[in-house]
Amino acid sequence: MDAFIIQLLNGLDKGGAYALIALGLTLVFGTLGVVNFAHGALFMLGAFVAVAVRRILQLETVTVDPDRLTPWGSPMEIRTPLVQAWLGDFGEVLLQYSVPLSILVAIPFMLAVGLAMERGLIRFFYRRTHAEQILVTFGLAIVLQEIIKAFFGANPIPVSAPEALAGSANVGAWLGLESGVYYPWWRLVYLAFSILMAGLVIAFLQFTTWGMVVRAGMQDRQTVGFLGINIQRRFTVVFGIAAAIAGIAGAMYTPIVPANYHMGMDFLVLSFVVVVVGGMGSVAGAVLAGFLLGVLQSFVSMNEVKDLVPGIDQVIIYLVAVVVLLVRPRGLMGRRGVMEN
């Protein structure tokens, strides 16, 4: 039972990341009809926004105190982060909560990156083939990766979670179990965050007029255009939103997996599979498939299952994708008639 709960949480956690990336991918595909291979790179950019915010907050002054000596006899250096010097205790809190804080930076930054990308590159590819879209965004992903590598180096950069959330929560006690089931706080936060974000996006599309128009545009772009609505502008904004979501998903993920320049590519392939399983262009499908595949993956990596079918944990997601594509190509929740062959 304990192992079961842990695996369930692990799966939901991983699924959260898949869902948030896949959600953006599927939105972009549903609105603009573009297959964006650079979406993983946006996730990676977001992670490095968190790293950059951390680094900026950590800028420090070094003063030499001649009265105090280090054990080696040289004058002691006293380092104080600038924020702490300026804002006192509040500065320390800021430094502690650099990851959640970086969301505030990541949203406008990633929105800007997304809009620039759409206006600067993607819009020239609406009418090109999917293959060409894949290729150009693949090239862009390489470029973004390499730029990040040039600035931050090739080594993974860990970013710590706030101290208050660094420990583990006794999940078992909440559920009234005798034995303690401990799970890292930050992962629980990430899980809640990803559910919240996915819910927000779906609610935004479902319950606001703006979102309704976007959905109408996804169904029949031309008619919405005839009604005098500038649907293109809304789709561009949707691209920006998708970029922002991928970005904050990446920023929040840094305490779980250290930021490295190729993390986007690692997630990209899996999120594509998630999009396909959920149904191309279906937001709810992507979220559902993200969580489902995450949970499925963590369950089959339990030893009991691995002993039964060796190697299953390595291939399960792809296997599911293959079966879905062959049996039900429009995915779990794809609309009938959209990308069915």
Place this chain on the structure above:
Amino acid sequence: MQMTTLRQDFLFLALFAIAVLTMPIWLDPLGANYPDLLQKFAIYGIFAIGFNILFGLTGYLSFGHAAFLGVGSYAAVWAFKLFSMNVVPALLLAMIVAGLFSAAIGYICLRRAGIYFSILTLAFAQMSYNLAYSVLTPITNGETGLQLSLQDARILDRTFGIDATGGIPFPNFFGLTMGGYGGFYFCAVLLIVCFFIALRIDRSPFGMMLRAIKSNQNRMAYTGFNTRPYAMTAFIISGMYAGLAGALLAATDPLAGAERMQWTASGEVVLMTILGGAGTLVGPIVGAGVIKYFENIFSAYNEGRLHAIFSFLPDGLENFFVTVTTPFVGEGWHLTLGIAFMLVVIFLPGGLMEGVRRIRSLFSRRKSKPEQAELAPAE
């Protein structure tokens, strides 16, 4: 498509053969004349030709072609271990295994077209890669990679009395060792043979069918052709090309690792083909050459080298240019590759070969009446 006669084709082939075989001479000024790199040119040329038979002709974009390359490598190393250090059984085994493997994968993947096909092939390649790393370790030797050892059976070698005393023997072709220039010429001859086959496929009715699949699959079906067997044949042929390339990689350096199957490796052959020009005969080989050249030569550039290149400029300018170009060479050569690739896809969808054709038509237009512009294939 312009009509060509058999004589023109043979002339074309002869020119190609001369260009390939004289590579050590004309690549010397470019600093690329060393056997390892020349071998890579030839091997990845084969890989890209094979990929082009599938992607360039039928339009099916496979994102998992590296799986066949990897399978070919493993099969070749096993042939070295079990049968003989002669490359002939290794190449044959690799092509058979890769062919069977691609038949199995193609049978499933070709049920879907477009992006779904890409994702299916990607999924299969990733599965192979993950399995090669984990459960299949007895066959693939996992992370270490499959290596030769002195205790290998080498049945054929032993029965014919060719015994390995003093170290592990190197793969050879009836005595011609696969290292150095010998290896290069062997690969080069195979490249020419492969090119010839691709040329014949391109000119054949079968090639016409493949083009028909690309331009309009439905229309082809309406005229009474079953498209699946044609696409399937193209897929298997291209898988066998990849297997051959993998076997040659193993022959010139007898080691097979799973990283050859990773999806970034599949992406690389896509880059090569597009960069050179998908659907053209020479394009993919040019693309493979350019990328391997950049990978090996450009990545070795450093600041000192750049200073030497820009030394003809005044000091201030020299430093400026060196600072500007440093991020693009050495470690950063991938950045150059990414940018070059994007530019090609955006401005030259036909790849470098289209660039060549545009320049050529620019010149010929001045002399003679412009020919009717070639129609771009309807996508």
